Amino acid sequence: MTSTSLATPENRTASPATMQALATLNDRLAAKPAAHLRVEKLSIAYSTARGPFHAVDDVSFEVKPGTNLGLVGESGCGKSTVIKALIGLQPEGTKVSGQALLDGQEILGLSERALQDVRWTKISLITQSAMNSLDPVYCIGDQICEAIQAHESVSRATAWARAEEMFALVGLPASRLHDFPHQFSGGMRQRTVIAMALALNAGMLLADEPTTALDPIMQSQIMSRIRGIHEHMRRSMILVTHDIAVVAETCENTVVMYAGKVAEKGPTTDVLARPLHPYTMGLQNAFPRLPVKGQPRQALISIPGIVPNLLRPPPGCRFAGRCPFATERCHIEAPAVTAVGAQSAACHYIDRAPEFREAAARPETWRKLGAGA
Amino acid sequence: MSDLHTSRPAIDPDARPIVEARDLKTHFQGRSGIFSALAGVKPPTAKALDGVDLRIRKSEIVGLVGESGCGKSTLGMSLVRMYQPTDGRILYLDDDITRAEGRRLKDYRRQAQIIFQDPYSSLNPRLTIGQVIEEPLVIHDIGNAAERRERVVRALDLVRIPAVDNIDRYPSDLSGGQRQRVAIARALVLEPTFIVADEPVSMLDVSIQASVLELLDELSRKLGLAILYISHDIATVGYICDHVAVMYLGRIVEEGKAEDILSAPLHPYTQRLMAAIPRMDPGDTAGRAEIRGDVPSPMNVPQGCRFSSRCPYVADLCRAVEPELGQHPAGQRVRCHIYGSEGAKRFPDLQRPEWGRITEVTDAGTLAQASS
Ligand SMILES: Nc1ncnc2c1ncn2[C@@H]1O[C@H](COP(=O)(O)OP(=O)(O)O)[C@@H](O)[C@H]1O
Ligand SMILES: Nc1ncnc2c1ncn2[C@@H]1O[C@H](COP(=O)(O)OP(=O)(O)O)[C@@H](O)[C@H]1O
Ligand code: SF4
Ligand code: SF4
Ligand SMILES: [Mg+2]
Ligand SMILES: [Mg+2]
Numbered sequence: 097m098t099s100t101s102l103a104t105p106e107n108r109t110a111s112p113a114t115m116q117a118l119a120t121l122n123d124r125l126a127a128k129p130a131a132h133l134r135v136e137k138l139s140i141a142y143s144t145a146r147g148p149f150h151a152v153d154d155v156s157f158e159v160k161p162g163t164n165l166g167l168v169g170e171s172g173c174g175k176s177t178v179i180k181a182l183i184g185l186q187p188e189g190t191k192v193s194g195q196a197l198l199d200g201q202e203i204l205g206l207s208e209r210a211l212q213d214v215r216w217t218k219i220s221l222i223t224q225s226a227m228n229s230l231d232p233v234y235c236i237g238d239q240i241c242e243a244i245q246a247h248e249s250v251s252r253a254t255a256w257a258r259a260e261e262m263f264a265l266v267g268l269p270a271s272r273l274h275d276f277p278h279q280f281s282g283g284m285r286q287r288t289v290i291a292m293a294l295a296l297n298a299g300m301l302l303a304d305e306p307t308t309a310l311d312p313i314m315q316s317q318i319m320s321r322i323r324g325i326h327e328h329m330r331r332s333m334i335l336v337t338h339d340i341a342v343v344a345e346t347c348e349n350t351v352v353m354y355a356g357k358v359a360e361k362g363p364t365t366d367v368l369a370r371p372l373h374p375y376t377m378g379l380q381n382a383f384p385r386l387p388v389k390g391q392p393r394q395a396l397i398s399i400p401g402i403v404p405n406l407l408r409p410p411p412g413c414r415f416a417g418r419c420p421f422a423t424e425r426c427h428i429e430a431p432a433v434t435a436v437g438a439q440s441a442a443c444h445y446i447d448r449a450p451e452f453r454e455a456a457a458r459p460e461t462w463r464k465l466g467a468g469a
Numbered sequence: 470m471s472d473l474h475t476s477r478p479a480i481d482p483d484a485r486p487i488v489e490a491r492d493l494k495t496h497f498q499g500r501s502g503i504f505s506a507l508a509g510v511k512p513p514t515a516k517a518l519d520g521v522d523l524r525i526r527k528s529e530i531v532g533l534v535g536e537s538g539c540g541k542s543t544l545g546m547s548l549v550r551m552y553q554p555t556d557g558r559i560l561y562l563d564d565d566i567t568r569a570e571g572r573r574l575k576d577y578r579r580q581a582q583i584i585f586q587d588p589y590s591s592l593n594p595r596l597t598i599g600q601v602i603e604e605p606l607v608i609h610d611i612g613n614a615a616e617r618r619e620r621v622v623r624a625l626d627l628v629r630i631p632a633v634d635n636i637d638r639y640p641s642d643l644s645g646g647q648r649q650r651v652a653i654a655r656a657l658v659l660e661p662t663f664i665v666a667d668e669p670v671s672m673l674d675v676s677i678q679a680s681v682l683e684l685l686d687e688l689s690r691k692l693g694l695a696i697l698y699i700s701h702d703i704a705t706v707g708y709i710c711d712h713v714a715v716m717y718l719g720r721i722v723e724e725g726k727a728e729d730i731l732s733a734p735l736h737p738y739t740q741r742l743m744a745a746i747p748r749m750d751p752g753d754t755a756g757r758a759e760i761r762g763d764v765p766s767p768m769n770v771p772q773g774c775r776f777s778s779r780c781p782y783v784a785d786l787c788r789a790v791e792p793e794l795g796q797h798p799a800g801q802r803v804r805c806h807i808y809g810s811e812g813a814k815r816f817p818d819l820q821r822p823e824w825g826r827i828t829e830v831t832d833a834g835t836l837a838q839a840s841s
Contacts, residue, residue: 386746
């Protein structure tokens with residue numbers, strides 16, 4: 097096994113010459129550096145019949161090389177919108193402003209041609225819907241080979257050998273490369289999508305809810321693959337999920353989005369141990385935990401209300417309609433971002449966070465706002 | 470309203486169950502392809518539910534967990550008689566309704582309701598909220614228009630959706646959490662005694678799951694409902710369930726008090742299922758044993774213990790004899806030869822599985838291990 101081979105498939109089919117070419121390819125791919133991404137003041141408005149829909153508003157964050165960033169928040173908060181813009185998949189007519197520098201190169205507003213060079217090789221995507229993007233009439237191996245050969249000048253045999261390694265990496269037998277997508281279970285298809293996303297060892301992996309709706313065993317299988325690869329290859333990743341425990345296990349840094357804005361961000365341990373923003377506190381206390389024998393358990397809270405309609409964003413703090421600590425000021429004046437060490441949050445009352453944290457752990461704090469969330 | 474952390478009142482174990490399954494089996498006949506038909510081969514049978522015993526009492530919430538494909542929904546659907554069981558019995562208040570038909574089946578369906586996972590597609594978008602909830606009353610020909618309206622309002626009250634504001638709105642006007650409440654109101658309007666809630670919060674944002682769980686908890690206490698709560702979000706089970714059953718490939722492999730099962734599981738499968746749940750506290754993952762592969766197909770159930778194809782402790786005895794669900798001194802019941810079994814007595818010569826003696830490396834380690 098060469099130093100850069102990731103996993104050894106059972107029953108390799110490659111000839112010695114192909115193995116040599118594969119080793120060269122693997123070395124070249126492994127030499128790719130981990131990506132650095134800086135997103136500055138990213139705003140995205142979809143064009144709709146009823147006017148611009150400001151799905152993302154003034155979002156900034158950084159992914160340092162070789163680190164994972166967790167992007168969390170309820171559905172509709174703009175997480176996928178951010179991811180799609182980073183890989184140039186926003187629908188026609190969408191207004192994107194701000195900057196996204198991938199290793200110093202602006203990746204917003206690239207031409208379709210320029211995007212071809214970036215996708216797969218520098219930045220790759222795993223989504224749930226990617227399962228449906230597998231072409232039903234080609235066998236899976238052909239689809240992976242095609243992606244590899246589009247970016248690396250290697251023979252088909254070499255590409256196939258690389259595909260075999262990728263399959264071994266995600267725990268699928270190499271023989272199944274000959275199968276068609278419909279022959280795979282949901283979990284196997286999801287692993288295939290991961291294998292494809294990793295095939296060219298892009299420096300930046302965008303994973304948009306890669307395990308949502310899967311049962312815990314499959315989720316754990318897939319996340320531990322992704323984590324293992326990340327540690328092994330020192331890649332960078334943005335992981336979108338609603339599961340903050342997955343973020344706690346996987347990501348050094350966390351961005352909490354609410355209604356298109358960053359509510360809070362910082363090192364994951366700080367954000368989860370000492371949240372500054374009431375929304376983060378709510379998400380954390382709503383998260384179900386396993387009981388620990390003999391220990392009393394904290395009550396589960398729910399956050400009443402829904403994310404505001406961003407056709408007409410509310411004037412003040414976007415969370416004001418659901419925040420148990422909102423004052424008159426919150427409804428009028430949008431809070432600025434305040435930093436506390438490496439952590440920051442957009443709340444007027446960041447200095448009262450300790451007091452809020454205590455109150456936010458009690459269900460009645462959230463219940464006052466109204467029933468029927 | 471009750472908080473989810475206050476403990477639920479104890480259920481009398483001797484109380485008569487509302488619903489009971491005895492060795493219940495539901496098998497699906499695979500479709501026969503043209504080739505197998507020509508060759509005269511019988512199409513394979515999927516043993517989705519393959520011998521389950523379960524009791525749910527008044528005011529009790531029983532949790533049912535396990536990987537997808539292990540037969541949870543099949544059990545739920547069979548218990549409410551939306552699937553016809555192949556074998557075994559379903560008793561409703563000691564009345565055998567396994568094969569009830571006509572009037573008796575209709576009566577049973579009034580008592581036994583099911584709520585599904587998807588609050589977006591389970592409600593007819595063309596009906597108003599009021600009509601959605603009224604529909605079962607119309608189907609069962611209950612009351613006149615005014616009486617039905619009154620019951621609809623009462624059901625909305627129970628799920629805490631203000632009737633005046635919402636009765637004439639459409640499901641699309643509501644949030645996911647509210648829609649799931651409407652689905653629950655629809656199930657409640659017939660005043661059932663038993664409800665199957667099949668993944669009722671799995672599609673909801675975490676931020677609103679608690680409100681639906683609280684509602685189920687409150688309904689079981691207030692109305693005395695017997696509830697089967699099916700979920701792959703295992704942590705949620707701990708908040709509302711009295712009793713938990715773990716399913717694997719059509720059978721229960723462990724059951725007992727929710728706290729015991731979730732915090733001190735005994736069966737090798739349950740242990741891995743619990744270990745797979747991500748933890749909030751960093752460092753908890755260390756040494757996590759991760760189970761490899763997928764659940765075998767119910768068309769091809771392994772010989773002996775059903776978990777033997779994935780169990781790291783598997784021994785000859787496991788591959789030969791399926792263990793029974795035995796009582797363990799810790800309180801729960803567990804189906805594994807490690808804890809002793811009839812099979813171990815009957816076949817003393819076969820090698821028995823033991824704790825710590827790993828016979829098959831079925832636990833996938835980290836990538837480093839996998840690649841070295
Ligand atoms: N193509 C589109 N046109 C108009 N609105 C959209 C479009 N795609 C998404 N949205 C809206 O943008 C908001 C953010 O969506 P999304 O980024 O998918 O959120 P998340 O991934 O956090 O659930 C939502 O309100 C959604 O309805
Ligand atoms: N109507 C059906 N016809 C044939 N097979 C079915 C049917 N319903 C479920 N199955 C099979 O039975 C097994 C158990 O399914 P299910 O009860 O849905 O599991 P779970 O709810 O635990 O995910 C699966 O292998 C599934 O494919
Ligand atoms: S600014 Fe006001 S409404 Fe917004 S999170 Fe802070 S306290 Fe709540
Ligand atoms: S030890 Fe044997 S009986 Fe117990 S779960 Fe493993 S295979 Fe089954
Ligand atoms: Mg999304
Ligand atoms: Mg199911």
